[in-house]
Amino acid sequence: MLGDWSTDILQHDPMRIYRAKRDAARRTVTSKYNIIGFISSGTYGRVYKAQSLDDEGKIHAIKKFKPDKEGDVVTYTGISQSAIREIALNREIDHENIVALKEVILEDKSIYMVFEYAEHDFLQVIHHHSQTLRSPISTAFLKSLIYQLFNGLVYLHSCHILHRDLKPANILITSSGVVKIGDLGLARLIYEPLQPLFAGDKVVVTIWYRAPELLMGAKHYNKAIDCWAVGCVMAELASLRPIFKGEEAKLDSKKNVPFQRDQLLKIFEVLGTPDEKDWPGVVDMPEYQNMKRLDPFSNRLSDWCQSRIRTPSGYELLRELFAYDPDNRLTAKDALQHKWFYEDPKPTWNAFQSVPAHQIPPHRRITQDEAPSMMPQPAQNTSHQASFASLSGGGPYGQATGGNGTHAPSRKKARMH
Amino acid sequence: MATDFWASSHYKRWLVDRATLKQARADDLQYVDDPDYLDFLAIYFANVISKLGKKLQLRQRAIATATVFFRRFYLKNSYCETDPFIVISACCYVAAKAEESPIHIKNIVAESRSLFSQENYGIKHFPSDHTKLAEMEFYLVDDLECDLTVFHPYRTLLSLCRKEAADTASLFGSEEGEADEAGVGISGDDGPRYWGTGEGQLELSEGALQTVWFIINDTYRSDLCLLHPPHIIAIAALYLTFILHQPTRDTILPQIAAQNHPNHQPETPQESTPQPRRSSRQANHHHTAVEPPKKPQDPITFLAELNVSLPLVATVAQEIISLYTLWDRYKEDAGPDAPRSSKDAANSPFSGSTGGGGAGSGSVRGSVSPAKRSVTGSSRSASNAGTPMDVGEEPVEGWNEEEYVTPVMLSALLLRMRESRLADMSHPASGRPVAVNKMLERTQAAG
Numbered sequence: 001m002l003g004d005w006s007t008d009i010l011q012h013d014p015m016r017i018y019r020a021k022r023d024a025a026r027r028t029v030t031s032k033y034n035i036i037g038f039i040s041s042g043t044y045g046r047v048y049k050a051q052s053l054d055d056e057g058k059i060h061a062i063k064k065f066k067p068d069k070e071g072d073v074v075t076y077t078g079i080s081q082s083a084i085r086e087i088a089l090n091r092e093i094d095h096e097n098i099v100a101l102k103e104v105i106l107e108d109k110s111i112y113m114v115f116e117y118a119e120h121d122f123l124q125v126i127h128h129h130s131q132t133l134r135s136p137i138s139t140a141f142l143k144s145l146i147y148q149l150f151n152g153l154v155y156l157h158s159c160h161i162l163h164r165d166l167k168p169a170n171i172l173i174t175s176s177g178v179v180k181i182g183d184l185g186l187a188r189l190i191y192e193p194l195q196p197l198f199a200g201d202k203v204v205v206t207i208w209y210r211a212p213e214l215l216m217g218a219k220h221y222n223k224a225i226d227c228w229a230v231g232c233v234m235a236e237l238a239s240l241r242p243i244f245k246g247e248e249a250k251l252d253s254k255k256n257v258p259f260q261r262d263q264l265l266k267i268f269e270v271l272g273t274p275d276e277k278d279w280p281g282v283v284d285m286p287e288y289q290n291m292k293r294l295d296p297f298s299n300r301l302s303d304w305c306q307s308r309i310r311t312p313s314g315y316e317l318l319r320e321l322f323a324y325d326p327d328n329r330l331t332a333k334d335a336l337q338h339k340w341f342y343e344d345p346k347p348t349w350n351a352f353q354s355v356p357a358h359q360i361p362p363h364r365r366i367t368q369d370e371a372p373s374m375m376p377q378p379a380q381n382t383s384h385q386a387s388f389a390s391l392s393g394g395g396p397y398g399q400a401t402g403g404n405g406t407h408a409p410s411r412k413k414a415r416m417h
Numbered sequence: 418m419a420t421d422f423w424a425s426s427h428y429k430r431w432l433v434d435r436a437t438l439k440q441a442r443a444d445d446l447q448y449v450d451d452p453d454y455l456d457f458l459a460i461y462f463a464n465v466i467s468k469l470g471k472k473l474q475l476r477q478r479a480i481a482t483a484t485v486f487f488r489r490f491y492l493k494n495s496y497c498e499t500d501p502f503i504v505i506s507a508c509c510y511v512a513a514k515a516e517e518s519p520i521h522i523k524n525i526v527a528e529s530r531s532l533f534s535q536e537n538y539g540i541k542h543f544p545s546d547h548t549k550l551a552e553m554e555f556y557l558v559d560d561l562e563c564d565l566t567v568f569h570p571y572r573t574l575l576s577l578c579r580k581e582a583a584d585t586a587s588l589f590g591s592e593e594g595e596a597d598e599a600g601v602g603i604s605g606d607d608g609p610r611y612w613g614t615g616e617g618q619l620e621l622s623e624g625a626l627q628t629v630w631f632i633i634n635d636t637y638r639s640d641l642c643l644l645h646p647p648h649i650i651a652i653a654a655l656y657l658t659f660i661l662h663q664p665t666r667d668t669i670l671p672q673i674a675a676q677n678h679p680n681h682q683p684e685t686p687q688e689s690t691p692q693p694r695r696s697s698r699q700a701n702h703h704h705t706a707v708e709p710p711k712k713p714q715d716p717i718t719f720l721a722e723l724n725v726s727l728p729l730v731a732t733v734a735q736e737i738i739s740l741y742t743l744w745d746r747y748k749e750d751a752g753p754d755a756p757r758s759s760k761d762a763a764n765s766p767f768s769g770s771t772g773g774g775g776a777g778s779g780s781v782r783g784s785v786s787p788a789k790r791s792v793t794g795s796s797r798s799a800s801n802a803g804t805p806m807d808v809g810e811e812p813v814e815g816w817n818e819e820e821y822v823t824p825v826m827l828s829a830l831l832l833r834m835r836e837s838r839l840a841d842m843s844h845p846a847s848g849r850p851v852a853v854n855k856m857l858e859r860t861q862a863a864g
């Protein structure tokens with residue numbers, strides 16, 4: 001009674017009708033956005049600058065997650081944990097100082113996250129001051145940046161989210177001077193985790209911003225790791241170079257996390273070697289014996305701050321953020337109340353308010369050559385063709401992509417990262 | 418967000434009314450004789466998810482999340498037009514990631530194939546190619562609108578209640594992770610919104626807590642997670658535990674009696690026939706000599722003082738009872754001679770075996786049900802027939818013992834639904850809308 005076609009659907013591709021419906025309804029990235037150019041590629045994907053075609057022509061940053069690869073064929077091994085995290089968390093949060101996710105588009109094997117656009121980031125500000133202006137960041141500007149950063153972090157922490165990858169490149173600033181924490185790809189909910197955080201990701205936080213408890217091999221960690229990272233970011237803005245610029249010891253072949261000797265030394269050189277008085281828990285740290293073999297140092301943070309932070313309260317803030325004992329480290333919430341922020345010059349909601357126009361960092365650089373490679377198919381394809389083409393063969397994932405030669409070279413390049 | 422349900426996607430986008438649910442099943446309804454079958458399918462699918470989840474060693478919360486994903490997916494889709502089995506696998510796959518306990522796709526494919534090929538499901542064609550599952554994941558995440566953070570009643574339970582002994586035990590201790598973040602005493606941030614009085618946590622015996630936990634597990638067999646906020650479901654489960662479930666009542670009531678303020682006596686353990694819950698007052702004289710302790714903890718008062726709508730809690734409790742009534746006509750094992758309660762007993766917290774090493778995946782079905790039949794055939798009046806909430810009037814009346822709904826039946830039904838749907842779609846004479854046929858022609862041409 002059922003035709004071959006029906007039997008075939010039931011037995012071999014039962015979701016065919018479902019997909020056809022969905023594909024027909026789906027709006028493509030290029031039907032909604034005009035891709036202006038390529039911004040950058042990160043660990044997990046590539047970021048493009050795009051203009052919305054409907055929404056008053058607003059500018060956005062579109063992050064395209066790298067599709068997975070098996071050998072040379074782009075295929076599906078499932079959405080990465082990092083993408084799931086970033087999507088799941090971003091869908092729930094909403095705060096002035098966190099980069100807002102506008103929408104997620106799932107199209108032709110790729111995930112596109114559409115974010116509000118931020119013209120600058122902390123790293124770029126640092127470069128601008130060290131390379132172009134060759135002068136330090138003013139206290140008013142510095143304070144506004146750090147204050148807003150803490151303001152966003154308080155929100156994340158109140159949501160029980162650890163960012164776990166705070167560093168200058170991930171902290172953005174809009175052209176109107178609003179700080180936006182970005183890249184939640186490593187962020188995690190720590191509310192009632194089903195397994196210890198340690199079990200999930202062995203290494204978190206870029207080495208220069210990594211808190212001592214992580215470097216010492218702690219199995220448990222908490223919000224304090226983000227506050228340490230903010231301390232590092234603040235010091236870097238003040239001095240225009242990373243304060244603890246250590247060499248990362250790489251994972252060995254068995255993926256064991258090695259002792260991060262150099263990074264710890266860089267920290268000890270400024271903050272002194274921690275003792276039980278500063279940090280009672282240090283003796284229980286897995287790397288304690290390794291640490292004891294290092295040469296002892298004494299704390300000279302005060303000297304370090306003399307020429308760079310310039311005010312006693314600024315030094316105080318940094319000192320409290322660099323508390324060795326995570327339980328004694330200043331929380332983001334308490335940081336917002338810190339004296340430093342209540343002294344003149346006070347922080348401003350437009351961080352650029354006090355910055356002379358000629359000192360404002362330049363616009364984000366974008367390149368053109370990569371832009372066309374974003375989409376597997378030009379948008380001009382009729383949508384029906386595009387959608388229903390996927391019904392042939394083994395569906396959209398059964399075919400090797402890239403058979404179409406038009407954009408082949410640049411696409412290949414696009415996936416090399 | 419993690420603490421603020423009211424700002425969550427769950428609250429803002431994924432609680433629907435009954436009319437929406439009905440609409441979502443409208444197509445499926447055309448292919449079943451009796452609407453009850455759709456509710457049986459809801460039980461059936463939840464059981465499949467639970468089984469697959471256990472094979473994958475997912476924690477109960479991840480299984481619950483997978484189930485919620487499944488329900489949300491079928492708010493937008495029909496059973497008869499999809500393959501619920503691959504959807505189930507994809508739900509487990511995504512839920513494992515969303516709950517930060519990822520599982521390799523190859524394991525999911527392997528476990529799905531082995532589970533679904535069992536006789537009672539009869540799925541011979543689950544794809545071995547994992548890209549098919551990855552493809553389904555992609556569409557699933559899209560249909561879920563990327564809202565992957567789900568709230569569960571378990572959390573409310575852990576916030577509201579505390580086990581008598583201070584030490585953390587298997588069931589609850591295992592949900593704790595980072596010491597300073599989870600813990601049982603998490604009444605902090607999200608408390609005041611709905612447990613206003615600041616009474617603190619309610620102390621319950623391990624057995625009672627387990628019962629609530631298991632009732633919560635059971636609620637995933639229905640669409641309750643789409644209809645009500647999780648804290649209401651938790652409180653309804655708590656409520657049922659207090660007033661409906663005999664063994665729990667027996668355990669908690671002496672303790673209440675010993676602690677209670679004279680004005681808040683609940684019914685005595687001796688009352689085997691359920692009474693309206695304020696029948697408690699009749700029993701006052703039994704305990705007048707008892708000194709009021711410094712902190713009275715009458716569970717009923719505790720519930721009454723929560724900042725939630727008690728009528729709503731009662732409604733949800735009633736819906737849970739209806740689920741049990743329905744579920745009583747459902748039988749997991751096809752074997753006609755199997756004593757029908759034995760399996761339930763193994764799941765019951767009162768059987769001595771807590772199953773799953775405290776993984777908290779048990780059910781109280783069969784223990785709570787007002788329509789419970791005992792294996793020995795003793796009269797129904799001996800069990801908890803009837804409830805204080807007036808549900809399930811003679812639910813078993815006219816229901817023949819031979820007419821249990823089984824997975825085998827439902828698997829066959831599902832296949833028939835899907836075949837009929839396809840047949841309808843490919844035969845214009847059957848009056849399917851033209852648009853569908855157009856679409857179909859295209860799929861035919863393409864396929």
Ligand SMILES: Nc1ncnc2c1ncn2[C@@H]1O[C@H](COP(=O)(O)OP(=O)(O)OP(=O)(O)O)[C@@H](O)[C@H]1O
Pocket residue numbers: 039040041042043044045046047060061063099115116117118119121169170172182183184185
């Ligand atoms: N909203 C945005 N507006 C403008 N540029 C952005 C935006 N988001 C990201 N970018 C740019 O793209 C870069 C990479 O983005 P992102 O950090 O999210 O990706 P990633 O792959 O996680 O990178 P990483 O390797 O730093 O972890 C950023 O450093 C920034 O330069």
